[in-house]
Amino acid sequence: GRAEITGADRDLAQMLQRLGKPVALAVNKADTDAREDVAHGFYELGIADIFPVSAEHNRGMDDLLDHVTRDFAVGEAPEEIPSIKVAIIGRPNVGKSTLLNALTGSERSIVSPIAGTTRDSVDETVLLNGVEYVFIDTAGIRRKGKTREMAEKLSVVMARRNIRMAHVVLLVLDATEGIVGLDATIAGYAHEGGRGLIICVNKWDLMPEGGKRKFEQDLRDELKFLEYAHVVFLSAQIGTGVKPLFKMIRQVYEASSLRVTTGELNRFVEALHYEERKILYITQASIRPPTFVLFTNKAVPLHFSNQRYIANQIRKQFGFEGTPIVVKTRARGADKQKR
Ligand SMILES: Nc1nc2c(ncn2[C@@H]2O[C@H](COP(=O)(O)OP(=O)(O)OP(=O)(O)O)[C@@H](O)[C@H]2O)c(=O)[nH]1
Ligand SMILES: [Mg+2]
Known part of the structure; x- marks a missing residue:
């Protein structure tokens, strides 16, 4: 979002649209509201679903993820007889x-x-x-x-x-x-x-x-x-x-078999007041068992007891009763911190 559309962008957009698959456009580096507006200039590439995002500042990710996962099957085959x-x-x-x-x-x-x-x-x-x-x-x-x-x-x-x-x-x-x-x-x-x-x-x-x-x-x-x-x-x-x-x-x-949207999860995390580290971002990766991935600001994985704490909070909040919950951590910038 900070640069002009290039010839390479145009070629790529055209190629992707010819594939006949759904295409979403993520316009990165949209760090501020003003920058978000700039993203709309990218409509000329002919891709209707545009998402201004900032990968660095974690903006716009909920919308993008909910959009790309919206047609994913929830649970098993479209309910005939479960x-x-x-x-x-x-x-x-x-x-x-x-x-x-x-x-x-x-x-x-x-x-x-x-x-x-x-x-x-x-x-x-x-x-x-x-x-x-x-x-x-x-x-x-x-x-x-x-x-x-x-x-x-x-x-x-x-x-x-x-x-x-x-x-x-x-x-x-x-x-x-x-x-x-x-x-x-x-x-x-x-x-x-x-x-x-x-x-x-x-x-x-x-x-x-x-x-x-x-x-x-x-x-x-x-x-x-x-x-x-x-x-x-x-x-x-x-x-x-x-x-x-x-x-x-x-x-x-x-x-x-329950799935919670990324938006709901991140609103939940914001309200959690979790102090051990900063949770930047959380998303549900799979069901049976419900598995959640946390992106945090530390390189070390979450301690077992903290993992359990977060799992229990998620269970209470969203009604995952009677099922184990798996919480995985992905450290953000893990390489940088090692150096
Ligand atoms: N009093 C009482 N006896 C029971 C009950 N359920 C099972 N039993 C008795 O316990 C014994 C074992 O029952 P099974 O159903 O064969 O046990 P199982 O777990 O299938 O055993 P294996 O197939 O050998 O592993 C039998 O004599 C049953 O009648 C119960 O609710 N109350
Ligand atoms: Mg038996």
């Missing part, structure tokens, strides 16, 4: 198959009191209120002489596999046994997988009344990294607490 894939994971014998049967009203998955009756994935579909839920469990295949240790290893392998295939994960725990090491291991994979997560405390029918609050407190202490996950108490065998899962799954799926 199909939500839900993995049911957990260690042996916690009641995964019983829960699948309760959710789908079927006897599809083999339930057995013998731990580790499972080997391959099995899935079952339920259509409810215009949404398709595909539940993925581990098929019941009884094998003689399977040791407890082997069953446990297998439960981890299957959990990892099923997490990859899913949008939302149901982590099943056995209330009568509390939270054990293997639960935490499997939970860790769900978290790393970046999937929306609901913690299902099963076999609650066997528990004395009134213990929910204490149980949840202990659970939150043990699984601190899952602070975003909903916790529900249920009995897969009797069926109590099972029905509300559908609505919750849908909500978690929608939260993990």
Whole structure:
């Protein structure tokens, strides 16, 4: 914006328009309002979408980014029937198959009191209120002489596999046994997988009344990294607490598929009063999991606890409930500072 249009600009503009692709023109170095006006002189290049910007002073970026991303698909394919894939994971014998049967009203998955009756994935579909839920469990295949240790290893392998295939994960725990090491291991994979997560405390029918609050407190202490996950108490065998899962799954799926515009995000950051460093700019790079990129004035990445703080603020502000949020930092002028 500080120089005249050159012959090379004209050639390039013509070439781009011949491609038949949408073209936007960013007129850089528009540092002030007066300079922004100059940008309009660039209409003569024949490109209708002109954006005066200042890369150095971070002006006009919101509008430009919102413009170029405006036709990007939000979520999956243009909503016909949304199909939500839900993995049911957990260690042996916690009641995964019983829960699948309760959710789908079927006897599809083999339930057995013998731990580790499972080997391959099995899935079952339920259509409810215009949404398709595909539940993925581990098929019941009884094998003689399977040791407890082997069953446990297998439960981890299957959990990892099923997490990859899913949008939302149901982590099943056995209330009568509390939270054990293997639960935490499997939970860790769900978290790393970046999937929306609901913690299902099963076999609650066997528990004395009134213990929910204490149980949840202990659970939150043990699984601190899952602070975003909903916790529900249920009995897969009797069926109590099972029905509300559908609505919750849908909500978690929608939260993990949410996109926030760059404009909204930057207004939010301005109001945040974040003191550790200056956040120049923030944008959402992807969904499932919602991933945000921060451009800051420091070269070192954000400390883990600060990352978590910002993730939680974003979650509160925009309703990303039940899903992990990833915050990445890009340092501005990182090279300059190294020198
Ligand atoms: N009391 C009670 N028992 C349950 C409940 N859910 C499951 N069970 C029992 O727990 C045992 C294991 O249930 P499954 O559904 O086979 O457990 P699983 O997690 O699929 O086990 P694997 O496939 O071996 O990993 C069975 O005896 C079930 O009847 C529940 O809500 N309450
Ligand atoms: Mg099973």
